[in-house]
Amino acid sequence: MQSNQLSVRNIHLPSLGIGTWAWGDSLFWGYGSNYGEKEVQEAFNAAVTAGATFFDTAEVYGLGDSEKLIGKFLKQASQPVQIASKYFPLPWRFNEDAVEDALTASLDRLGVEQIALYQVHSPFDFFMGKDTLMKALATEVKKGRILTVGVSNYSADQMQQAYDYLAKYDVPLAVNQVRYSLLTRTIEENGILAKARELGITILAYSPLDQGLLTGKYTPEKRDVTGARKLDPKFSSSGLKKIEPIINQLKQLGEKYNKTPAQVALNWLIAQDNVIPIPGAKNAKQAQDNAGAMGWLLSDEDVKQLSLLSNQQS
Numbered sequence: 011m012q013s014n015q016l017s018v019r020n021i022h023l024p025s026l027g028i029g030t031w032a033w034g035d036s037l038f039w040g041y042g043s044n045y046g047e048k049e050v051q052e053a054f055n056a057a058v059t060a061g062a063t064f065f066d067t068a069e070v071y072g073l074g075d076s077e078k079l080i081g082k083f084l085k086q087a088s089q090p091v092q093i094a095s096k097y098f099p100l101p102w103r104f105n106e107d108a109v110e111d112a113l114t115a116s117l118d119r120l121g122v123e124q125i126a127l128y129q130v131h132s133p134f135d136f137f138m139g140k141d142t143l144m145k146a147l148a149t150e151v152k153k154g155r156i157l158t159v160g161v162s163n164y165s166a167d168q169m170q171q172a173y174d175y176l177a178k179y180d181v182p183l184a185v186n187q188v189r190y191s192l193l194t195r196t197i198e199e200n201g202i203l204a205k206a207r208e209l210g211i212t213i214l215a216y217s218p219l220d221q222g223l224l225t226g227k228y229t230p231e232k233r234d235v236t237g238a239r240k241l242d243p244k245f246s247s248s249g250l251k252k253i254e255p256i257i258n259q260l261k262q263l264g265e266k267y268n269k270t271p272a273q274v275a276l277n278w279l280i281a282q283d284n285v286i287p288i289p290g291a292k293n294a295k296q297a298q299d300n301a302g303a304m305g306w307l308l309s310d311e312d313v314k315q316l317s318l319l320s321n322q323q324s
Contacts, residue, residue, distance in 0.1 A: 018212045018286075019158050019184040021126050023092060025280050026304050027064035028057050028297060029216055029288040033079050034072025039292070041072065047079060049293045054083040056294035058091060060301030066187070066214065066288045068096035068131055069116050077119035084121060093120060094127035094214075096162060097147075104137040109146035113155060129160035129187055133168045140168075141175050148179035160185035160214070166201035173209050183211055190215035190285065192224060192256060192275055192320040193244075207284065215279050218287035219272055220244070226257050226271035256320050263312055269302060274316075276303035281313045 032039035033050045041050075057063070067076045077095060084091060095116045097109060113128060128147065135143050147159045161172050164186050173183040186206055188197050190213060197203045197213070206213050219225055228250055244250075260271035267274065272289075279287040280303060291297035308316070 018127075019182045021092065021157050021184075023064050023126070023212075023286060024062055024304065025286060026062050026276060026300060027066055027094075027214070027286055027288040028053070028062055028300065029290045030065055030067045030076045030080065031071050032290050032292050033067070034075025036072070041075075045292045050079060050291075051083055052294040053291040053297040054080070055088075056297040057291060057301060058087060058089060060298055061304060062297065062301045063089065064092045064094070064126075064286075064288075066094045066216075067120075068098070068129075069112060069119075070096075070098050070131065074115075074119055077116055081119055081121035092126040093122070094129060094160070095120070095125055096129045096131040098131040099135050099138065099143065101136045106142060106146035106149065108138070109143065109150070113150055117155065124155055124157065126156075127158045127160050127184060128156040129162050129185065130164075130172075131162050133161070133164050140171055144172055144175035144181075145179065148176055148181040151181050152179075158182070158184035160187060162187035162214075164188075164202075166205035169202065169205055169209070169211065173211070183209065185212045185214050185286075187214035187216055187288075189217050190279065190287075191218045191220045192278055192316065193220045193253065195320065203282075213282075213285045215285055215287045218276055218279050218289050223250075223253060224257070224260065224272060224275040226261055256316075259316060259319055263308070263316070266312075267306065267308070269306075270299055272299055273303040274308065276300065277306065277308050278313060278316050280304070281308055 032041060034041055036042050065080055067080055080093065097112050117123060150156045151159060159176060159181055161169060164172060169186050176183050188202060190197055222228065223244060228245065260274045263274045264271050276287045276289060279285050289300045291300055
């Protein structure tokens with residue numbers, strides 16, 4: 011068995027969270043067409059019931075609608091829930107007040123006075139500069155409006171810089187949120203994963219199922235994808251044909267552990283140590299399936315074999 015809790019700096023998080031980009035986003039995910047508020051509220055409730063009580067959102071998801079939905083659901087939550095949101099460094103945000111104002115707006119939409127984690131959505135700090143940005147975030151930690159600071163899509167060098175700036179204010183850098191999955195292992199090659207381990211920074215793995223590719227739902231013969239994924243070559247017949255070996259292995263391991271292919275793929279990430287996958291969930295079934303990746307671990311040999319096979323697919 012494996013613990014469902016990870017210590018991330020001064021907070022404790024489940025070993026799996028839920029990403030909420032799709033909540034309120036009609037452009038990429040088609041919110042409001044084949045799913046809506048009812049379905050994502052059911053996803054929220056199912057995740058909380060199953061112990062996945064950590065939700066990652068951002069001010070830009072659905073232009074604030076994702077935060078508003080979570081705020082609404084929080085009022086009816088049956089147990090404590092931890093929220094992470096993100097600040098987007100727009101070019102005209104050039105002083106500390108911009109961070110304070112953006113956080114205030116996010117907290118208002120969420121209907122809370124404090125969140126567990128506040129992240130910088132991208133490393134483009136434009137006119138503000140990293141020192142000013144990190145000082146502003148450290149100030150919010152001191153004020154108690156956020157418990158920990160994170161970044162997203164930062165390179166190894168950028169992560170080190172952010173870590174050093176925050177250290178001047180005695181505030182640790184908690185996470186770097188990056189794309190990571192069996193099919194997207196770039197952070198193992200470009201130094202991000204190694205630097206995170208060196209500095210004690212947790213990786214939040216977004217798109218851990220590669221937007222559904224690792225669920226086994228899609229095959230070269232069955233490609234009924236929606237939204238922008240229709241244009242993604244990975245969802246073409248040839249793209250899906252290429253990953254058939256890894257999908258077949260996920261299915262075989264699923265039979266061995268009585269788990270779904272998606273749960274096996276997510277558990278592979280959990281087994282990487284200090285990595286928290288944050289798959290999306292648009293309905294209760296997806297949330298329950300995601301949560302089924304917690305509370306157990308693949309054997310070392312199965313992790314190794316999956317790793318070797320997935321390297322052949324890249």
